[in-house]
Amino acid sequence: MTETDAAPDLSQALVILDPDRTDLLKELDRTFAAWGISAGAREILPPPLYPVSQLEKFDVYTNFPQLALVAAPLDVNSGGGKPADGRFAPSDLQEPRLGLPHATCYGAYLYYENSRVSDQTLVTLVNRCFRNEEYYGGLHRLLSFQMREIVALGSYEHTQQVIAAFAQRITAFAEELNIGLEKVAASDPFFGNDSARALMAKISPVKFEFQAAGGLAISSVNTHRNFFGERCDIRLASVDAYAFTSCVAFGLERWLSVLLDLHGGNARRALESVRAAARQVS
Structure with a gap:
């Protein structure tokens, strides 16, 4: 088998959502964005x-x-x-x-590059992400998909408070939707295997995924310590030190996939469940 023969089937890699599924995905995004804004985040718009x-x-x-x-x-x-x-x-x-990019949060760090930020900076953004996978299939494994993120920059305490608060909100929202989620420690090798940060990541996990049935990760909370602060020269306004960062990520098509499975493919019924759950988890 040649390398070309082994390439993934691109007919399964990209989707065009119909109007009902588009409404559902946009409602999910509005919900997650509203969580960030209610916590004090400003929205920024990154390039694709x-x-x-x-x-x-x-x-x-x-x-x-x-x-x-x-x-x-x-x-x-x-x-x-x-x-x-x-x-x-x-x-x-x-x-x-x-x-x-394969993650949305890069836009936040590049936006604040060579600047100073307050200890409690918070932004939200959504973007197209792209991943070269060994195979594709359904809404849960796409070459191009949308990811909403809420990104904290500033003090270490701030970054940890943000991901702790949103981890609770994700769990509560999933319960209202009758989605069974498991919070699982995961790896995300931002740090080289031989670095001090890599050792710290092994001792104290820096990424947790919220996995639905079958181990499908639909959200995650991530701690980066001051990795992005150093790489983009983002410093604290209060003291001459690099900013810490963390982020909360929502894979919109994956949430869509789980909800459609739960409601037998009925996107309109799933949409009403999202609106009802959002009213309970504000």
């Missing part, structure tokens, strides 16, 4: 892709190379430029200098 040089600051291509996707413009002077068998040849492309 970044220069490779920016993502490289976060060791994306060292720690997550298997997930990485990059983009390049066509080289119109190469004599090619027309796809064959659904693909372009490498010689048809210019240098791939654009990276497609």
